[in-house]
Amino acid sequence: MILHILNRPPSSSLVYRDALAAMGAVDRLLLIEDGVLGALTAQVRHFQAIEGRLFALREDLSARGLEGQCDASVQVVDVDGFVTLTEEAGKTVSWF
Amino acid sequence: MILHILNRPPSSSLVYRDALAAMGAVDRLLLIEDGVLGALTAQVRHFQAIEGRLFALREDLSARGLEGQCDASVQVVDVDGFVTLTEEAGKTVSWF
Amino acid sequence: MSSTVNFSGDLLVILRHAPHGSSWLREGLDAALVAAAFGQSVSLLFQSDGVLALAKGQGVGPLGQKGTATTLDMLAMYDIESLYLDPEALERFGLGEQDLLLPAAALDAASLPRLIAGHRLVLTF
């Protein structure tokens, strides 16, 4: 399992497309920084291909006032959860 | 007439959408830097709404080896032409 | 947006970036505040991810980064009252007027070019 990390939102950048294309069947995607905009219910359709394997960093959601708008299908993790995800993954790939 | 200047390509960034939305009926758009990728025949459809008012900077096309792929509907200008465009425009707006 | 609104001013600052992810938003707001302090008439347009600058409930970042929500409070103090937003961008994030810290006028497609034409200087951030 590989952890992909994405810090750009699908609302302004198309890099999410390449991140998704690079993901294997059990890989996970963590949204951080402005990437968390993609976790909103109104945006999360861009990630429907990996439902159940999509994560978002809580403190980046909450700094932006968006924790309440985060879609229920997204697994929200704190920074310790971010570390755990990197422990569980064989490696990480960052997309920006 | 306002000169809009765009340095990101529609292949990776969605800023072109906002630039187009901001343009009035006689405004012009100049593609520079990586923005010139949008001038290629295979990409220029993103700018069909402003056909005849789309420009691209020659030296940015040629440094990338793309002058031959630039669509015939795009007016290619050198840097003096860039200056002329700014002279003719009441002001410029840069999109990035 | 009524077509009788006066879209003119000295400076239009277009804010296209979300809070916290970069310094664009703060630097754009700073430019707006300084211009207003210099006596210029300043308008703000929240466009694309920039509409999130207006979202309620913003806080500090995990290292104590201030963000920009507190700067928004200063706009009225500086007499920056012409605030506009791109309604499509707002909708893109599933947000409505009730989710915003400050009221900003939704611009229709025809008004955006007029807003830009009506200001002597336009800076994008």
Added chain:
Amino acid sequence: MSSTVNFSGDLLVILRHAPHGSSWLREGLDAALVAAAFGQSVSLLFQSDGVLALAKGQGVGPLGQKGTATTLDMLAMYDIESLYLDPEALERFGLGEQDLLLPAAALDAASLPRLIAGHRLVLTF
């Protein structure tokens, strides 16, 4: 792309940016060259706007900026011979194999995750 190809190696460098517009491409290529010089097996993937790194006919910039086309010539010298590209990206720009400086293998959708899984370290630029 044949499924018998061996997608493994020490380092995969993913190049996503066009030449000249930023230093990403050069800095990614530099990392690849150094790794190869250190004896690692290195693969390159040209993805998104990065496929334009392979376009024929690139030149210097107007201030004499070198660009990266000359660096590409050094790949073979450093035994970097596993070059891959995203065929969709190539098509997006209307380019074909005949337009490329170097041959790179087009990756199908199933192979891209295998390429990434097969390298111990993946760096994106």
Added chain:
Amino acid sequence: MRYGLLVKGAPYSSQASHSALRFAAALVARGHRLKCVFFYHDGVYNAARLAAPPQDEPHLYDAWRSLHDEHGTQLQVCIAAALRRALLDSREAERHGKSGHSVEPPFELTGLGQLIDLGREVDRLVTFAP
């Protein structure tokens, strides 16, 4: 016409500085006056005096200085953007208790108000961003 440029990209990282210098050369060659280049956001890094690029690359710092020397163009750097990015002239270094400085003339640290003034004084203000 009188022109001003606003540069917001770091040198070498993005093409913004190259494009601005190229545009600057073209506009003065056409007889326009380039009053000032204002550096903001990561553009302030253009003012870093110790830049030592490889000899086969354009020396952007020297190119800005030449623009000043040959055409009297002011090189103004937003002080707020500069301080947090470690760009201090001698005066600011002293004020912040730091030894050494990273910015020197013809680059000047100034407030954002100078950008607003510039916008008022010139006929065209053109932005080059990363």
Added chain:
Amino acid sequence: MRYGLLVKGAPYSSQASHSALRFAAALVARGHRLKCVFFYHDGVYNAARLAAPPQDEPHLYDAWRSLHDEHGTQLQVCIAAALRRALLDSREAERHGKSGHSVEPPFELTGLGQLIDLGREVDRLVTFAP
């Protein structure tokens, strides 16, 4: 586990440095070892010693130093990326005939080879980009 971080964003301009520092704190708190932070692209600006951010903002330069002091984390800066961005230690300043320097320990200018070594030596290398 042994971790390495690769930081590619300029401080303050993007959140990359903040995110990396935050992640660093969390991983050492969980008992992992953070061997090295490698700075590349605009990340090298994190090593600029004269940074003077406003007092109500995080002092990123000092935070990197604390990471080194408290956990022995190496702070390595790509020398090629640094020189063109005006980041020189005393030795490089002398070599390039410049007075003054902009980088000092615990930040070290090193070659890209160190990044490759780091990738070999650690269990996880995590990149924070702008």
